[in-house]
Amino acid sequence: DGYLQSLLQRERMEDDYGSHDKLLADVGYVYNNRVNLSGLRKERYGGHQLRSALQYSEQAGQHNVTAENYWRLSDQNGVMTVTSGLESYNSSVLAGGYLFYPSTDCTKAIVNYGGQYKELAMRPHAMLNGSVWFEGFNSVMPMESVTAPTVTGNNVEDISDKIYTSGINNPFAFPLSGINTVPGGGKVIGMASATKALSQGQFGQFPLYAFTTTGVWALEVNGQTAGYSARQPIGRDVCLSAESVTQTDDAVLFVSDRGVMVVTSSKITCLSDKVRDALIPVEGSPDGTKLGMRDYMRGCRMVYDYACQRLIVYHPDYDYALVYGIESGEWGGGVLGVTGHVAAWPSPYVVSGREVRALDGSKAAGAVAGWLETGPLKLQAGADVLKTVRSVIVRGEFRGGNVHASLEGSRDLYRWAPIWSSATHRVRGYSGTPWKYFRLRLWTLIEEDESLSGLSVDYVAKYLGKMR
Numbered sequence: 001d002g003y004l005q006s007l008l009q010r011e012r013m014e015d016d017y018g019s020h021d022k023l024l025a026d027v028g029y030v031y032n033n034r035v036n037l038s039g040l041r042k043e044r045y046g047g048h049q050l051r052s053a054l055q056y057s058e059q060a061g062q063h064n065v066t067a068e069n070y071w072r073l074s075d076q077n078g079v080m081t082v083t084s085g086l087e088s089y090n091s092s093v094l095a096g097g098y099l100f101y102p103s104t105d106c107t108k109a110i111v112n113y114g115g116q117y118k119e120l121a122m123r124p125h126a127m128l129n130g131s132v133w134f135e136g137f138n139s140v141m142p143m144e145s146v147t148a149p150t151v152t153g154n155n156v157e158d159i160s161d162k163i164y165t166s167g168i169n170n171p172f173a174f175p176l177s178g179i180n181t182v183p184g185g186g187k188v189i190g191m192a193s194a195t196k197a198l199s200q201g202q203f204g205q206f207p208l209y210a211f212t213t214t215g216v217w218a219l220e221v222n223g224q225t226a227g228y229s230a231r232q233p234i235g236r237d238v239c240l241s242a243e244s245v246t247q248t249d250d251a252v253l254f255v256s257d258r259g260v261m262v263v264t265s266s267k268i269t270c271l272s273d274k275v276r277d278a279l280i281p282v283e284g285s286p287d288g289t290k291l292g293m294r295d296y297m298r299g300c301r302m303v304y305d306y307a308c309q310r311l312i313v314y315h316p317d318y319d320y321a322l323v324y325g326i327e328s329g330e331w332g333g334g335v336l337g338v339t340g341h342v343a344a345w346p347s348p349y350v351v352s353g354r355e356v357r358a359l360d361g362s363k364a365a366g367a368v369a370g371w372l373e374t375g376p377l378k379l380q381a382g383a384d385v386l387k388t389v390r391s392v393i394v395r396g397e398f399r400g401g402n403v404h405a406s407l408e409g410s411r412d413l414y415r416w417a418p419i420w421s422s423a424t425h426r427v428r429g430y431s432g433t434p435w436k437y438f439r440l441r442l443w444t445l446i447e448e449d450e451s452l453s454g455l456s457v458d459y460v461a462k463y464l465g466k467m468r
């Protein structure tokens with residue numbers, strides 16, 4: 001009694017929101033010494049055991065009984081019932097009257113003691129994040145026979161539209177101020193920052209980007225609470241996978257149905273428009289099965305090579321990978337066999353076969369097989385003029401037989417017909433139907449001291465209205 005008289009002057013319990021629930025996250029992202037979780041689900045807490053909430057007597061000669069507590073929760077996903085499980089007591093009386101569940105979603109508690117049930121109405125606690133029932137410390141809880149409740153089979157709540165942010169340098173505590181909802185109602189797939197580090201551990205104020213199933217949102221950082229607030233939607237392109245989100249020096253890249261997208265400030269552009277219609281030799285051989293760019297992008301990942309300023313787009317199921325030069329703005333490709341990576345500065349690490357190696361720009365030993373395909377060539381005569389290519393010569397420093405060439409023609413950029421091919425770097429000695437567009441494919445086996453530099457094309461234009 002003396003302790004209770006000075007209860008208001010005693011130290012209060014620390015308030016912790018949802019700390020008993022289990023968080024299930026798909027993606028974690030570290031920013032400003034805080035862990036950010038997205039793609040979230042929350043497994044609801046089964047409740048405290050009765051032995052920690054009620055009094056019971058253990059005396060010789062008392063019979064053994066079982067007890068169980070049920071908690072009925074009502075939230076945005078509906079009504080669910082959870083339980084902490086059966087407990088065994090050597091007692092004949094269950095006394096006391098204080099029950100607490102660490103969530104305001106709890107509306108009822110049902111106590112099972114020896115097969116008898118008592119339903120108790122829970123109310124929100126005045127000072128703590130939870131629900132409480134109280135009938136006095138010395139009261140005996142009366143029992144009555146009511147219908148036994150059914151435990152909900154699935155006690156996992158979907159909170160995929162939220163971002164949970166931990167405390168500073170504490171990845172195990174997620175305060176209430178760090179829980180934020182991204183507008184739009186979509187699932188948050190991942191997060192990334194496009195700010196440069198000014199010094200070790202120091203980043204700019206904003207923006208952060210949240211990739212959701214309804215588009216990309218720019219988030220503003222709250223300096224006092226470290227939480228985020230949605231600043232504006234910057235695009236409706238949906239990221240296909242969190243594993244494709246890649247951070248560069250001053251931009252963020254991701255893969256959508258349109259291809260490889262780059263986010264800079266509040267603008268989203270497509271980097272892969274030039275190779276949108278390219279066919280990918282997915283089996284690692286140009287003579288093997290080919291896959292369209294859109295199908296290849298589904299499930300692909302990206303890694304950024306800081307040292308060489310290049311972006312590598314790979315699919316873990318295929319050997320062929322695409323390479324984009326940041327400075328040149330051109331696309332290439334090759335058989336790399338990459339199945340995974342770890343981002344690091346200045347050189348990331350990739351998994352290829354059973355090896356782990358750094359992308360440090362080192363040269364490969366021996367001959368390297370490659371495949372090159374030009375974009376559509378309309379030549380100087382223009383796209384409206386039919387042309388006949390009489391010869392093509394591949395220029396560079398290489399040994400005879402290390403470059404094979406094939407020429408194709410088209411009139412609508414959709415249907416391509418083979419014109420001529422050669423086992424050498426020269427395509428000549430033929431004549432036939434004129435075409436509006438041409439493209440050249442090369443198969444190479446290049447040594448370390450060999451290189452390609454350009455093409456020479458000899459053609460004749462078939463001008464319209466010319467008298468013959």
